[in-house]
Amino acid sequence: MFRKILIANRGEIAVRIIRACREMGIATVAVYSEADKDSLHAMLADEAICIGPASSADSYLNMESLLSATVATKADAIHPGFGFLSENSKFVTLCEKCHIKFIGPPAEVIDRMGNKSAARNTMIEAGVPVVPGSKEPIYDVAVGREIAEKIGYPVMIKAASGGGGKGMRIAHCPEEFDNHFLNAQRESINSFSDDTMYLERYVESPRHIEFQILADEHGNVIHLGERDCSIQRRHQKLVEESPSAAISPELRKEMGETAVRAAKAAGYVNAGTIEFLLDKNNNYYFIEMNTRIQVEHGVTELVTGMDLIKEQIKIAAGEPLEWKQEDIVIQGHAIECRINAENPSKNFMPCPGQITNLHFPGGNGVRIDSAIYSGYQIPPYYDSMIAKLMVYDKDREGAIQKMLSALGEVVVEGVDTNVEFQFEILENKAFQKGDVNTDFIETYFGN
């Protein structure tokens, strides 16, 4: 097992990882930017090192600084958390060269799944259903238009290096195709320096269902059920839950086995997520694989009783998975609301500033993952998520009631938050019936 782990991240996920390490008897090194010197993650770790100025590019994304800090503190592994360098294959390769274990998948796997057009073909070969679409990468608009004609409209134009909605357009008819293709491709070149595009038939108002998987270095792969992440605004998830109201035990078994097959086809190691779209007729299609621990991993922990961060660390240390698929039991229901420092009535504009007074809910089945405290100054340089409020109860109705009660107790003074907005989502009748899809926020709240 590792003796010391450096956490190449900040905020609540850094705190989450520090706590898991402490429970495992592993020493921790926090890194922080100049803007984060009073941050909780720097205070809670055994050691803390400043790695540069406020700007992410100069600190949390600075590979040389991170590797130097790791060598200087004699840490033997790096946990990247999510975002920042968590899916950067170049960083993984550099870690290897420095004899530092990267707690995540191998560089080749990140690259294999990072090209979404190539990932589609890997999945087709493995017998994993994908949305009907293009087989070859597309660079030329005229070639794209001909393939779109065969697929049938509406089509989704996607960047092979994309994700999170960047470089993505819907073309409803041939007349729209050229403009949308060229705009999506331009966006992809600007964002990812890559002009590789692919096409899929557009799936209307699907649910976003993702399966959590764990894979060890010995070829064992299991799934931990699904999360329904359909409640999103402009590709930012707001509410996640497990299990999904749309998935029967039979469908869970089938999709779970498909997710395991997908992970094996990818040559996956460590914790990962297989993203599916689920349409109105319960057809499911692989769209992407996320090669990192995700923000919403906690809801899976609540319904499985597992600790995914500890599992990641044990896998990276070469230990075989302790669990067979039959050992995994999904019990009860968990919901997470992301609490952001932002103003929903000002187009969700981020609202950094000082927290003057703070109260978090607690009690039976309530979990808060957060790195804020009363008096804390939220810096303007990073993500606006300040807390994850999670609840667990025996069924969905109980979990919704518990979340409404918990949201009602939250006090965050000094900055605007989306707590009221979250309350309105949980009170929505369609949400309460489990009738959700990726258009939910637009449908009921506009925009």
Ligand code: MV4
């Ligand atoms: C789609 C789709 C419909 N049809 N692909 C959005 C981000 C990227 N991860 C994939 N996305 C979508 N791909 C086809 N063929 C609809 C979306 C989509 C979406 C997906 C998951 C969660 C929220 C979403 C919101 C809008 C669109």
